[in-house]
Amino acid sequence: MSRFWTDKIAALDPYVPGEQPQDKQYIKLNTNESPYGPSPKAIAAMQEQVTEKLRLYPDPNCQVLKNAIAKSYAVEPNQVFVGNGSDEVLALAFMGYFAGGKPLAFADITYSFYKVYANLYGITPDIVPLNDEFDIVPSDYDNLDVSGIVITNPNAPTGKALPLADIEHILKANPDIVVLVDEAYVDFGAQSATTLVNQYPNLIVSQTLSKSRALAGIRVGYAIAHPDLIEGLERLKNSFNSYPIDRIALAGATAAVEDEAYLADICKRTVTTRDWTVTELEKLGFEVLPSATNFVFVTHPDKAAESLYLGLKEQGILVRYFGNKPRIGNFLRITIGTDAEMAALVTALKNF
Ligand SMILES: *Cc1c(COP(=O)(O)O)cnc(C)c1O
DSSP: OOTTOOHHHHTOOOOOOOOOOOSSOOEEESSOOOSSOOOHHHHHHHHHTOSGGGGSOOOTTOHHHHHHHHHHHTSOGGGEEEESHHHHHHHHHIIIIIOSSSOEEEESSSOTHHHHHHHHTTOOEEEEOOOTTSOOOGGGGSSOOOSEEEEESSOTTTOOOOOHHHHHHHHHHOTTSEEEEEOTTGGGTOOOGGGGTTTOTTEEEEEESSSTTSOGGGOOEEEEEOHHHHHHHHHHHTTTOSOOSOHHHHHHHHHHHHOHHHHHHHHHHHHHHHHHHHHHHHHTTOEEOOOSSSEEEEEOSSSOHHHHHHHHHHTTEEEEEOTTSTTTTTOEEEEOOOHHHHHHHHHHHHTO
């Protein structure tokens, strides 16, 4: 607290990311990073950028990257927006499309940054609880009086996915407001709503290179939507920071998006390891929610999540524990690492 803080700063409730401890080498299964490196082509493209050319500003419009994304999703480049991580894409979308006075609808159990942005922009959340199975119920979004809707698909931290028909139900029921579908984990096994952007001018789909493309370190995310919604995001971005994506990140992200074979390969490896992990955790008595992501959300009938979290940490394994959150306080979210890391996790759990 400083006496120079405005009331606005004092009232903020910032996001708390998963621990990134520097004290020792942990097996990090707590922030949904990829255990595999990014595409070797992306690494090479980034290395090529480390020259005297870095004295120059990057392309503020990210055109080569937009072209690559557009090609990959079969949309036009003017249907693509690029941000410094999808967190920035979300921040701008909240500011531009949801800060209109009415509340914003999102689930009670979902990405916790939505509440932080809502608070930052003075948006009242209209919390729509998941059902008892932790599913989003599309008809719950039928008759809301809101400025917009955010759906995470697959959802985090539950890992559960909605079929595209359910996303379409929500879009059809809400033609006059923006529906943002956050697809941070879609590559691990859900259907993407990017195929719907030409049909629904109220749809924004956001994705990230941080999870499936193993590039959390360069901070690139993007949105795909109708050109008018994209232009709105560009106007905001260019009123805030014209160059959020640096030269190195632009080159790496473009090469990563173009290397679809590598993406498919590491996603497949993650899914195989996930299936093995689920089987092993179930053998140990865990309840595991069906996951379409690179993490599993688990609870144990006899072992408190807190003691499992602390015991694993002591054994050098970090998982995400949601101690203070209603409904999920006895759950752990465990990122899918390499086969060896998951074997170490199972061994460590057997010690309990
Ligand atoms: C990780 C994550 C993001 C943010 O990704 P960045 O691109 O790294 O900012 C957004 N939404 C959800 C649901 C996530 O899990």
